[in-house]
Amino acid sequence: MLGGAAVLVWRSSPARALLASVGTGALPLAVEALVGQMTLEEKAGQLTLMAAAWAGGAASKLNPIAPTGGYESQLADAGAGRLTGVFNGNGAKMALAMQQAAMRSRLKIPLIFAADVIHGFRTVFPVPLGEAASFDPTLAERTARVAAVEAAAAGIDWTFAPMVDIARDARWGRGVEGAGEDVLLGCDFARARVRGFQGSALTANDAVMACAKHFAAYGAGEGGLDYNSVDISERTLRDVYFPPFEAALDVGAGSVMAAFNEVAGIPATANHWLMTEVLRDEWGFGGLTVSDYTGDMELIAHGFAADERDAARLAFLAGVDMSMQSALYIKYLPDLVRSGAVPMARLDQAVRRVLRVKVALGLFADPFRRIDAKREAARIGTPANRAVARDAARRSIVLLKNDGALLPLAQNRRIALIGPFAAGQHDLIGPWNVYGSDADAIDLATGVRAQAGPRAAISVTPGSGVDAPLDGGIAAAVAAAQAADVVVLAIGESQDMSGEAQARTEIVVPAAQRALAEAVAATGKPIVVLLKNGRALALDGAVLAAPAILVTWFLGSEGGPAIADILFGRFSPSGRLPVSFSRATGQAPYYYAHKATGRPNPDGPLEPFKAHYRGIPNTALFAFGHGLTYGQIAYAGLDVSDGGTLSADGTLTVSATVSNSGKVAADEVVQLYVHDVAASITRPVRQLKAYRRVSLAPGASQKVSFTLRRADLTFIGTDMKPTVEPGAFRVWIAPSAEAGGVEGRFTLA
Numbered sequence: 001m002l003g004g005a006a007v008l009v010w011r012s013s014p015a016r017a018l019l020a021s022v023g024t025g026a027l028p029l030a031v032e033a034l035v036g037q038m039t040l041e042e043k044a045g046q047l048t049l050m051a052a053a054w055a056g057g058a059a060s061k062l063n064p065i066a067p068t069g070g071y072e073s074q075l076a077d078a079g080a081g082r083l084t085g086v087f088n089g090n091g092a093k094m095a096l097a098m099q100q101a102a103m104r105s106r107l108k109i110p111l112i113f114a115a116d117v118i119h120g121f122r123t124v125f126p127v128p129l130g131e132a133a134s135f136d137p138t139l140a141e142r143t144a145r146v147a148a149v150e151a152a153a154a155g156i157d158w159t160f161a162p163m164v165d166i167a168r169d170a171r172w173g174r175g176v177e178g179a180g181e182d183v184l185l186g187c188d189f190a191r192a193r194v195r196g197f198q199g200s201a202l203t204a205n206d207a208v209m210a211c212a213k214h215f216a217a218y219g220a221g222e223g224g225l226d227y228n229s230v231d232i233s234e235r236t237l238r239d240v241y242f243p244p245f246e247a248a249l250d251v252g253a254g255s256v257m258a259a260f261n262e263v264a265g266i267p268a269t270a271n272h273w274l275m276t277e278v279l280r281d282e283w284g285f286g287g288l289t290v291s292d293y294t295g296d297m298e299l300i301a302h303g304f305a306a307d308e309r310d311a312a313r314l315a316f317l318a319g320v321d322m323s324m325q326s327a328l329y330i331k332y333l334p335d336l337v338r339s340g341a342v343p344m345a346r347l348d349q350a351v352r353r354v355l356r357v358k359v360a361l362g363l364f365a366d367p368f369r370r371i372d373a374k375r376e377a378a379r380i381g382t383p384a385n386r387a388v389a390r391d392a393a394r395r396s397i398v399l400l401k402n403d404g405a406l407l408p409l410a411q412n413r414r415i416a417l418i419g420p421f422a423a424g425q426h427d428l429i430g431p432w433n434v435y436g437s438d439a440d441a442i443d444l445a446t447g448v449r450a451q452a453g454p455r456a457a458i459s460v461t462p463g464s465g466v467d468a469p470l471d472g473g474i475a476a477a478v479a480a481a482q483a484a485d486v487v488v489l490a491i492g493e494s495q496d497m498s499g500e501a502q503a504r505t506e507i508v509v510p511a512a513q514r515a516l517a518e519a520v521a522a523t524g525k526p527i528v529v530l531l532k533n534g535r536a537l538a539l540d541g542a543v544l545a546a547p548a549i550l551v552t553w554f555l556g557s558e559g560g561p562a563i564a565d566i567l568f569g570r571f572s573p574s575g576r577l578p579v580s581f582s583r584a585t586g587q588a589p590y591y592y593a594h595k596a597t598g599r600p601n602p603d604g605p606l607e608p609f610k611a612h613y614r615g616i617p618n619t620a621l622f623a624f625g626h627g628l629t630y631g632q633i634a635y636a637g638l639d640v641s642d643g644g645t646l647s648a649d650g651t652l653t654v655s656a657t658v659s660n661s662g663k664v665a666a667d668e669v670v671q672l673y674v675h676d677v678a679a680s681i682t683r684p685v686r687q688l689k690a691y692r693r694v695s696l697a698p699g700a701s702q703k704v705s706f707t708l709r710r711a712d713l714t715f716i717g718t719d720m721k722p723t724v725e726p727g728a729f730r731v732w733i734a735p736s737a738e739a740g741g742v743e744g745r746f747t748l749a
Contacts, residue, residue: 031356031359032352034107034355035348035352037107039081040334040337040338040347041330041334042081042082043333043347043348043351044082044334044347045077045080045081045084045330046109046351046354047084047321047322047323047329047330047350047351048084048327048329048330049087049112049114049290049322049323049325050077050083050086050324050325050327051086051087051325052074052087052088052090052094053069053070053073053074053086054071054089054090054094054097055088055090058433058434058435059088059089059116059434062088062434074086074098075097075098075101076101078098078101078105079105083111083330084111084322084354085113085114085157086098086111087113087116087160087324088114088434089155091154092153092155092371092372092373092376093373095111095154095156095370096368096371096373098111099111099368102367103367109358110358110363110364110367112157112158113155113157113158114157114160115158115434115435116161116432116434117147117148117156117159117160117161117197117208117434118160118161118433119131119143119177119430119432119433120143120146120147120150120389120429120436120557121147121150121151121154121380121435121436122150122380122381122436122437122440123146123147123150123382123386123389123556123557124389124429124430124441124557125146125147125388125389125556125557126392126396126553126555127176127177127430127431127432127498127553127554127556128140128163128176128178128179128189128193129167129175129176129177129178129180129553129578129579130396130430130552130553130555131189131392131396132178132180132578133396133397133398133553133575133577133627134396134575135575135576135578135625137189137191139391140189140192140193140196141193142196142392143196143388143389143392144162144193144195144196145197145199146385146388146389147197148206148208149206149379149385150379150380150381151208152205152208153370153372153376153378153380154370154376154435155370157208157209157363158208158209158254158255158357158361159197159209160213160257161210161211161213162189162190162193162194162197163177163214164178164179164186164189164190164212164213164244164245164248165177165213165214165217165218165219165244166178166182166183166219166220166241167180167579168181168219168220168589168590169219169220169221169223169588169589170224170535170536170537170579170588170590171224171503171505171535171585171588172219172224172225172226172503172535173226173431173497173499173500173502173503173504173534174218174226174499174502175219175498175534175579176430176431176498176534176535176554177499180624181579181580181591181592181624182578182593182624182688183240183687183688184688184689185578185688186244187243187247188247189244190244190245190247191248191250193210193248194212194251195251197209198252198253202362203365203369204362205362205369206379209253209254209255209357209360209361210253210254211253211256211290212248212249212253212255212256213256213257213292214257214258214259214260214261214292215245215256215259215268215275215279215289216241216245216263217241217259217261218230218261219241220236220261224503224588224589225503226260226500226501226502226503227260228261229261230261230262230264231264231265232264234720235681235716235720237263238716238720239715239716242278249285249287253287254287254357254360255287255289255290255357256279256285256287256289257289257290257292258274258275258289258292258315258320259292259295260292260295260298262302267295267298267299267302267304268295269291269292269298269315270296270299270304270305270311270314271318272319274318275289275318275320276318276319280319286353287353287357288321288322288353288354288357289319289320289321289322290320290324291320291322292324293324294325294326295315295320295324295326296312296320296323296326296328296329297311297326297328298311299311308326308328309328309332309335309336311328312328312329312332312333312336313336313341313342315328316333316346316350317342321350321353321354322350322354333347386557386558389557389558390558390561392556393555393556393558393561393562393563394563394565396553396555396575397550397551397555397562397563397566397573397575398573398626398627399549399550399573399628399630400551400581400626400628401548401549401628402547402548403547403548404526404547406526406528406547407528407566407567407569407630408566408567408569409486409528409567409568411451411452411568412452412453412454412455413452413456413457413484413485413486414456414459414483414484414485415452415457415458415459415485415487416461416477416480416481416483416486416488417458417459417460417461417490418461418477418481418488418489418490418516418520419462419464419489419490419491419513419516419530420462420464420465420466420494421491421492421530421532422445422460422461422488423445423446424443424445425438425439425441425443426438426494427466427494427495427554428441428442428554428555428556428557429495429554429557430495430553430554430556431495431496431499431500431502431534432500436557440557441557441558441559442557443559443560444559444560444563444564445460445560446560446561447559447560447561447562447563448563448564448567451561451564451568452564452568457484459480459483461473461476461477462477463477463516463520464513464516466493466494466497466512466513467494467510467512469512474516474519477516478520478522482525484525485526486525486526486527486528487526487527488527488528488530489516489520489527489530489546490530491513491517491529491530491543492509492513492530492531493532493533493534493535493537495534495554498534498535498554499534505585506538506585507537507582507585507588508537508539509531509543514542514543517529517541517542517543517546518541518542520542521542521546526548527542527546527547527548528546528548528549529543529548529549529550530552531549532552532553532554533553534553534554536577536580536581536582537581538581538585539581539621544621550573551575569630569664572629572630572664572667573627573629574627574666574668575627576626576627576736577623577624577736578624579591579624580592580620580622580624580737581620581622581623582620582621583616583620586613586616587616592623592624592684592686592737592738593684593685593686593688594685595682595683595684595685596682596685597611599611600618600685601617601618619738620738623736623737623739624688624736624738625669625688625691625734625736626736626737626738626739627669627735627736629660629662629664629666629667629668630662630664630666631660631661631662631663631664631665631666631696631698632660632662633659633662633666633668633735634658634661635656635658635659635733635734635742636657636659636742637655637656637657637742638654638655638656638733638742638743638744639653639654639655639656640654640731640744640745640746641653641654644744644746644747645749646709646710646748646749647749648749649710650709651709652708652746653705653706653707653708654705654706654707654733654746655704656670656703656733656741656742657701657702657704658670658694658696658701658703658704659696659700659702660696660697660699660700660701662698663698664698665695665696665697666695666696667696668693668694668696669691669692669693669735670691670692670693670694670733670735671688671690671691671732671734671735671736671737672689672690672731673686673687673688673732673734673737674686674687674689674708674712674713674730674732675687675730675731676713676725677727677728677729678727679715679727680718680723680725681715681716681718683715686737686738688737689708690707690708690712692706706733708731708746710724710748711724713729724748725748726748726749728745728746729746729747729748730743730745731744731745731746
């Protein structure tokens with residue numbers, strides 16, 4: 001099953017014999033010896049990664065440039081040492097054939113197989129932004145672990161995830177791949193996902209190497225437009241956009257992907273300061289760097305490189321070790337080295353990094369360790385994996401409103417499921433999933449029917465399309481609503497409205513669906529709005545006026561049952577917004593950790609000549625961290641230890657009592673925020689410094705304590721280095737970034 005002839009060839013190869021002879025401790029010498037035996041073309045081949053010609057799932061749709069030459073050509077390149085590996089291929093059968101071809105090459109260096117495993121493999125989990133709403137990094141580690149087990153079973157060694165870009169502009173479509181707008185949450189989820197993907201040992205046959213992307217500031221594109229220019233200060237880079245990358249590297253992420261965008265006029269793919277001075281020299285990263293899809297070729301369109309040869313030279317000398325999809329390195333690096341334009345030492349450095357990664361993944365010990373068709377069949381889509389998907393989905397759902405305690409719904413009622421997402425095998429798994437399928441996911445109607453009760457009457461009416469009305473759609477929806485006790489209105493974005501190249505100028509529910517909502521609301525029937533979305537949305541009209549609103553994102557394979565779990569009270573909602581929902585598109589980019597400005601509007605009515613838009617407060621419609629439960633939660637009794645003074649080398653405990661006076665048990669996400677009152681660099685109005693999930697039975701109270709240290713108050717100072725300054729701080733323990741909660745002060749001595 002593993003290609004016995006190829007295994008025998010490998011065992012007799014020079015590389016295998018060399019490694020066996022020197023032992024593990026001398027592995028760097030073995031790598032050096034291989035480098036010394038390689039031709040320039042073979043070295044360039046180790047730096048060339050291409051989309052698989054024998055592609056899997058939705059790869060051909062997601063990859064805009066088709067592989068040239070076809071599958072036979074790729075097999076020939078593998079056999080000639082002109083290819084380091086392929087990505088988004090078609091499972092163990094494909095990987096076996098290609099690895100066998102590599103074992104017939106002169107040096108028999110194994111291929112590496114990569115893939116976009118963004119939020120699950122065949123078992124699909126909530127989109128990363130939705131999963132971040134759990135405020136539970138351990139959940140992200142669990143789902144990444146399952147994704148790695150499934151992907152590795154299909155022969156995959158390396159995933160192009162996690163995306164750790166901070167995203168503060170809801171117009172940007174790729175915010176769906178990250179953890180939202182907050183630095184602390186972004187760091188925590190970056191660590192968790194890397195740990196989940198890479199497991200306890202990279203050599204394990206259920207581990208895949210993680211890739212922190214996109215370095216750097218991809219989420220800061222002007223106007224929220226994908227691929228757009230970024231012009232921000234070095235301080236903002238270091239305070240906001242760098243920390244999640246550092247967090248990912250701190251727990252051992254083996255690779256980093258360069259961003260598409262430029263930073264201050266220099267594209268990231270050719271930015272020596274980013275890719276070498278910061279990443280290598282300052283942070284000490286020793287792993288592999290890779291361009292994004294044709295990122296090196298795009299230096300020409302940026303107006304930074306004169307031609308393809310120049311683009312290859314600039315990207316490579318900046319510190320990008322591996323070229324993805326453009327084939328510029330295999331085409332130009334040998335001659336660039338021969339001409340002296342690229343030093344041989346730099347070429348050998350990059351080759352060593354690639355080979356060390358392959359050693360770390362166990363590919364030199366056994367090139368076929370993750371290639372096993374039986375294992376692929378046994379590990380993918382198991383009931384246990386689907387159970388994790390359901391748990392992740394329901395923990396990702398956020399309850400924005402629940403006026404009059406409309407939720408949870410009682411069983412055995414007449415329910416009208418209305419909207420373009422009420423039923424059907426579409427728009428279930430979300431964007432950027434190569435191997436999953438809507439056909440294998442469970443839709444809303446199926447989930448509701450399974451839990452609504454034996455005497456329930458469930459009707460399903462689309463009412464409108466996603467972007468356009470349906471003939472007779474609104475009339476049918478109104479009739480369905482009038483015949484029901486309650487309406488569940490499933491509206492929002494289709495999955496192709498989020499993700500790469502899906503920036504939106506209006507972050508609203510499409511007009512056809514808003515018209516549907518208005519007509520259904522006019523019936524006077526109680527409405528539960530289910531929002532399907534990959535970004536924060538600006539809500540208004542009947543959608544905002546609905547008594548109950550749930551943010552359900554794109555929840556993956558088990559989305560329908562998970563939503564039903566929440567609707568009928570089988571599971572109490574516990575998600576919190578990882579992004580701020582602004583009041584209007586024109587507020588974007590809006591994020592809670594903004595600066596006060598010199599003219600903030602005081603609490604209360606809007607005042608002239610203050611920092612706000614006409615008629616709109618400079619606050620969120622629904623703030624970062626907001627989310628309700630089926631309990632009744634209250635905060636009281638802030639307590640700050642040690643007289644409110646934090647010594648230079650000490651700790652400070654900040655506590656509050658959180659109570660549930662409701663009749664339903666609830667999980668509350670208690671959040672700690674601080675504000676530096678006066679500093680040499682102006683500071684955000686609030687910053688999340690800690691959060692904790694607590695479970696509260698009906699009538700229960702719990703004292704929740706957080707510990708602050710001097711390091712928690714660090715920021716990038718005037719000299720571009722981390723600093724802490726003594727002074728006064730405000731502190732809140734609250735249910736969201738803009739809620740009052742309980743507030744106090746302390747002093748850093």
